[in-house]
Amino acid sequence: xxxxxxxxxxxxxxxxxxxxxxxxxxxxxxxxxxxxxxxxxxxxxxxxxxxxxxxxxxxxxxxxxxxxxxxxxxxxxxxxxxxxxxxxxxxxxxxxxxxxxxxxxxxxxxxxxxxxxxxxxxxxxxxxxxxxxxxxxxxxxxxxxxxxxxxxxxxxxxxxxxxxxxxxxxxxxxxxxxxxxxxxxxxxxx
Numbered sequence: 001x002x003x004x005x006x007x008x009x010x011x012x013x014x015x016x017x018x019x020x021x022x023x024x025x026x027x028x029x030x031x032x033x034x035x036x037x038x039x040x041x042x043x044x045x046x047x048x049x050x051x052x053x054x055x056x057x058x059x060x061x062x063x064x065x066x067x068x069x070x071x072x073x074x075x076x077x078x079x080x081x082x083x084x085x086x087x088x089x090x091x092x093x094x095x096x097x098x099x100x101x102x103x104x105x106x107x108x109x110x111x112x113x114x115x116x117x118x119x120x121x122x123x124x125x126x127x128x129x130x131x132x133x134x135x136x137x138x139x140x141x142x143x144x145x146x147x148x149x150x151x152x153x154x155x156x157x158x159x160x161x162x163x164x165x166x167x168x169x170x171x172x173x174x175x176x177x178x179x180x181x182x183x184x185x186x187x188x189x190x
Contacts, residue, residue, distance in 0.1 A: 027161050031057050063075075085143075088114070144174050
């Protein structure tokens with residue numbers, strides 16, 4: 001199972017890296033526009049997102065939109081030593097700090113940690129997605145663990161390029177489905 005996932009991750013990430021800068025930008029803008037028109041996004045106030053990294057769908061404009069709409073933005077901080085992911089309330093994107101992995105993250109000395117169940121909606125990254133709403137992450141299990149901890153009715157919206165959609169994923173007992181997948185060609189609801 002691990003080898004299948006590993007190979008799938010490698011294949012999809014290689015495809016994603018081949019996007020040109022202009023393709024990445026235009027596809028990211030299409031995804032952003034589709035996401036920000038969703039009722040489920042507009043009707044809530046507490047939104048968890050992420051900071052894009054290594055050719056992921058761009059989230060910069062999405063995160064700024066959340067803040068300019070007067071909504072509360074929460075971003076994850078991953079602690080590899082504790083194998084944990086904690087969400088922090090962010091009021092200014094300029095206060096983020098670069099992690100050892102090069103990812104912009106909340107600063108626990110400046111930002112306030114929150115309980116995941118106090119968040120109304122999660123915008124989530126991922127490597128690959130199947131037609132049934134299952135996602136393949138980067139292998140840390142952080143989002144699978146999160147989705148087990150939060151109430152099942154909390155929307156979980158993944159952002160991905162169409163090239164990250166696959167026919168089938170190896171599913172394990174701890175895998176949890178997302179509720180929406182937004183790609184450059186539209187929104188799928190599960």
